[in-house]
Amino acid sequence: KKIVILPGDGIGKEVTACGKKVLEQVAECFGHQFVFDYATIGHEAIEATGSPLPDTSLEKMKNCDAILFGAVGHPKYDNDPSAKVRPEQGLLKMRKELGLYANLRPIKLFDELLEASSIKPEILKGADILFFRELTGDVYFGERGRKDEGKTAYDTMIYSRYEVERIAHKAFKAALTRGKKVTSVDKANVLESSRLWREVVQDVARQYPDVEVEHMFVDAAAMKLIQNPRGFDVVVTGNLFGDILTDEASQIAGSMGMLASASIGDTVGLYEPIHGSAHDITGKGIANPLASILSAALLLDISFGLKEESEAVIKAVEKTLREGYRTRDIADANTAHEKILGTEVMG
Amino acid sequence: KKIVILPGDGIGKEVTACGKKVLEQVAECFGHQFVFDYATIGHEAIEATGSPLPDTSLEKMKNCDAILFGAVGHPKYDNDPSAKVRPEQGLLKMRKELGLYANLRPIKLFDELLEASSIKPEILKGADILFFRELTGDVYFGERGRKDEGKTAYDTMIYSRYEVERIAHKAFKAALTRGKKVTSVDKANVLESSRLWREVVQDVARQYPDVEVEHMFVDAAAMKLIQNPRGFDVVVTGNLFGDILTDEASQIAGSMGMLASASIGDTVGLYEPIHGSAHDITGKGIANPLASILSAALLLDISFGLKEESEAVIKAVEKTLREGYRTRDIADANTAHEKILGTEVMG
Numbered sequence: 058k059k060i061v062i063l064p065g066d067g068i069g070k071e072v073t074a075c076g077k078k079v080l081e082q083v084a085e086c087f088g089h090q091f092v093f094d095y096a097t098i099g100h101e102a103i104e105a106t107g108s109p110l111p112d113t114s115l116e117k118m119k120n121c122d123a124i125l126f127g128a129v130g131h132p133k134y135d136n137d138p139s140a141k142v143r144p145e146q147g148l149l150k151m152r153k154e155l156g157l158y159a160n161l162r163p164i165k166l167f168d169e170l171l172e173a174s175s176i177k178p179e180i181l182k183g184a185d186i187l188f189f190r191e192l193t194g195d196v197y198f199g200e201r202g203r204k205d206e207g208k209t210a211y212d213t214m215i216y217s218r219y220e221v222e223r224i225a226h227k228a229f230k231a232a233l234t235r236g237k238k239v240t241s242v243d244k245a246n247v248l249e250s251s252r253l254w255r256e257v258v259q260d261v262a263r264q265y266p267d268v269e270v271e272h273m274f275v276d277a278a279a280m281k282l283i284q285n286p287r288g289f290d291v292v293v294t295g296n297l298f299g300d301i302l303t304d305e306a307s308q309i310a311g312s313m314g315m316l317a318s319a320s321i322g323d324t325v326g327l328y329e330p331i332h333g334s335a336h337d338i339t340g341k342g343i344a345n346p347l348a349s350i351l352s353a354a355l356l357l358d359i360s361f362g363l364k365e366e367s368e369a370v371i372k373a374v375e376k377t378l379r380e381g382y383r384t385r386d387i388a389d390a391n392t393a394h395e396k397i398l399g400t401e402v403m404g
Numbered sequence: 405k406k407i408v409i410l411p412g413d414g415i416g417k418e419v420t421a422c423g424k425k426v427l428e429q430v431a432e433c434f435g436h437q438f439v440f441d442y443a444t445i446g447h448e449a450i451e452a453t454g455s456p457l458p459d460t461s462l463e464k465m466k467n468c469d470a471i472l473f474g475a476v477g478h479p480k481y482d483n484d485p486s487a488k489v490r491p492e493q494g495l496l497k498m499r500k501e502l503g504l505y506a507n508l509r510p511i512k513l514f515d516e517l518l519e520a521s522s523i524k525p526e527i528l529k530g531a532d533i534l535f536f537r538e539l540t541g542d543v544y545f546g547e548r549g550r551k552d553e554g555k556t557a558y559d560t561m562i563y564s565r566y567e568v569e570r571i572a573h574k575a576f577k578a579a580l581t582r583g584k585k586v587t588s589v590d591k592a593n594v595l596e597s598s599r600l601w602r603e604v605v606q607d608v609a610r611q612y613p614d615v616e617v618e619h620m621f622v623d624a625a626a627m628k629l630i631q632n633p634r635g636f637d638v639v640v641t642g643n644l645f646g647d648i649l650t651d652e653a654s655q656i657a658g659s660m661g662m663l664a665s666a667s668i669g670d671t672v673g674l675y676e677p678i679h680g681s682a683h684d685i686t687g688k689g690i691a692n693p694l695a696s697i698l699s700a701a702l703l704l705d706i707s708f709g710l711k712e713e714s715e716a717v718i719k720a721v722e723k724t725l726r727e728g729y730r731t732r733d734i735a736d737a738n739t740a741h742e743k744i745l746g747t748e749v750m751g
């Protein structure tokens with residue numbers, strides 16, 4: 058099995074190094090053969106080649122069995138809205154070219170971290186949400202530009218039936234194996250693209266009579282996620298709303314540093330933390346590697362069908378937390394100083 | 405002074421009735437003369453006239469000194485994405501026609517409600533955020549429609565320099581009287597309209613050297629609002645992101661039922677709860693009237709310059725809470741049964 062490691066920018070390098078170590082360990086313990094290759098993307102790729110996603114990277118990714126990705130981004134571009142070439146363009150192009158239209162973001166709190174969140178433990182206990190964020194459509198890929206001599210700027214939110222259908226089917230199928238409920242999030246009281254979204258989800262829902270379907274406006278969803286996270290099972294939503302709601306939902310899992318995601322489509326699968334490049338802590342060895350390690354677990358399960366191996370990784374994470382080890386983002390006043398670790402221990 | 409009461413749909417009627425009572429009380433106690441008139445909007449107006457915002461309503465609003473608004477919306481339209489006439493169209497048309505481009509949403513927790521939120525009290529204590537949500541631009545007002553025989557739907561996110569400038573100035577001016585910090589929220593790593601937004605906010609910020617400015621991506625903001633609400637002072641953002649983030653932020657104030665808002669522009673001001681029409685509890689007399697009452701307080705302060713009167717209303721709300729009275733949304737296990745009230749007591 059060929060795995061491409063795509064570290065990207067900032068802490069992407071440190072955390073994917075940990076994810077890769079775990080994959081190597083799994084190969085050794087379970088007797089598998091994983092071949093690793095590296096590819097570049099983002100700021101690093103721009104510096105080296107001028108392009109945020111060089112063709113050689115894309116070629117490697119098209120010819121492998123799974124991808125472990127870190128993060129892209131750099132403060133340089135964030136502070137310069139007029140930059141023409143940007144790290145994020147590489148990320149978006151990759152998602153589109155690889156057809157990664159479904160981004161699965163499981164939000165589940167490890168019992169050991171019940172106190173790490175800003176939300177009350179009694180509200181969180183038992184929360185278990187699986188987000189399906191559509192990843193290759195919406196305002197991320199619609200036409201954009203300037204007019205009136207640059208004084209007006211626009212982006213196009215756009216969805217077609219088939220794009221909504223395929224992600225909706227994935228969400229309903231997943232719900233059948235879980236709590237049998239799908240919450241579809243849109244803004245159909247204002248947006249035409251959301252009204253299409255809602256129509257299509259209503260149509261798809263009819264094919265899954267055993268699944269309860271609920272439609273929720275994005276503003277209400279942003280509120281209810283915090284007020285009563287246990288009210289959700291599977292959530293399906295567009296690219297932009299999914300971006301916002303899953304970052305928010307990271308607080309349900311204690312920290313953004315805990316959350317893994319899987320991007321899948323018709324061919325290769327890509328696995329990545331939902332956190333970003335975090336340049337403020339880059340190179341210090343203090344980043345939380347668990348999101349990348351849990352991404353590796355998702356890779357084993359979804360792309361390779363290695364359930365036992367995937368479970369073993371999750372168990373190892375649980376054990377580490379139970380033994381009291383913490384990274385800074387999830388440490389609390391009770392964490393012993395010598396148990397505060399980061400990527401440097403594994404790196 | 406002429407005040408138009410615009411009850412709208414669902415609990416809008418019950419809560420504005422309470423807001424009006426408070427305004428009448430203020431007039432009596434402080435010796436003012438307020439003249440009230442009524443106008444229709446939303447589902448109710450559609451049923452009566454076919455239009456979600458009849459011209460007669462608009463005329464009344466253009467010729468008064470302030471408006472106290474309830475809410476619009478009806479499940480009938482939510483479940484029917486193909487409905488051509490919708491209550492929300494009345495709301496959006498009203499905002500546009502009255503030039504209400506700045507929606508102020510103060511998020512502040514009454515000490516008495518420290519335990520009512522799903523967020524930990526130690527995270528909330530002292531949080532005090534003032535949102536400036538742009539209200540007459542963005543994807544709410546851009547061109548929208550269908551193509552490919554209805555199989556594709558689009559909306560246009562669009563901003564022009566002057567729209568961003570005027571709301572940014574309002575935010576920076578307000579920051580000078582508060583914590584001297586503005587957080588501008590956008591998605592400039594992806595959206596062109598956000599890059600324009602960021603450019604303009606950077607330009608405006610230069611004119612306020614005493615105010616610290618911070619730019620944050622909307623996904624990060626959705627997370628940080630819950631993780632550390634005290635990190636925010638004034639927040640300025642576009643129409644869509646503002647819609648989502650302020651609903652989310654309602655959890656900081658314990659309940660959506662507590663939050664008032666002021667929509668201002670160049671002429672008349674409009675005051676409304678940030679909650680919706682809530683048809684599930686309509687007519688039961690259990691809705692929380694405080695958001696409407698606090699909207700009346702904002703009206704007295706901002707449109708009429710009656711600071712003392714406004715303060716008196718807020719003090720009365722505090723006293724009521726201190727005496728243990730609660731509506732269902734903010735009641736907890738310690739609330740005595742006979743102290744659980746709703747709009748019916750005031751109505």
Ligand SMILES: CC(C)[C@H](C(=O)O)[C@@H](O)C(=O)O
Binds near residue numbers: 129331333594
């Ligand atoms: C970096 C950015 C373009 C990206 C997104 O918005 O999709 C990120 O926030 C994510 O969620 O993967």
Ligand SMILES: CC(C)[C@H](C(=O)O)[C@@H](O)C(=O)O
Binds near residue numbers: 477492495647
């Ligand atoms: C009812 C709806 C159109 C409205 C909006 O999205 O602006 C509401 O959510 C609000 O925040 O006032």
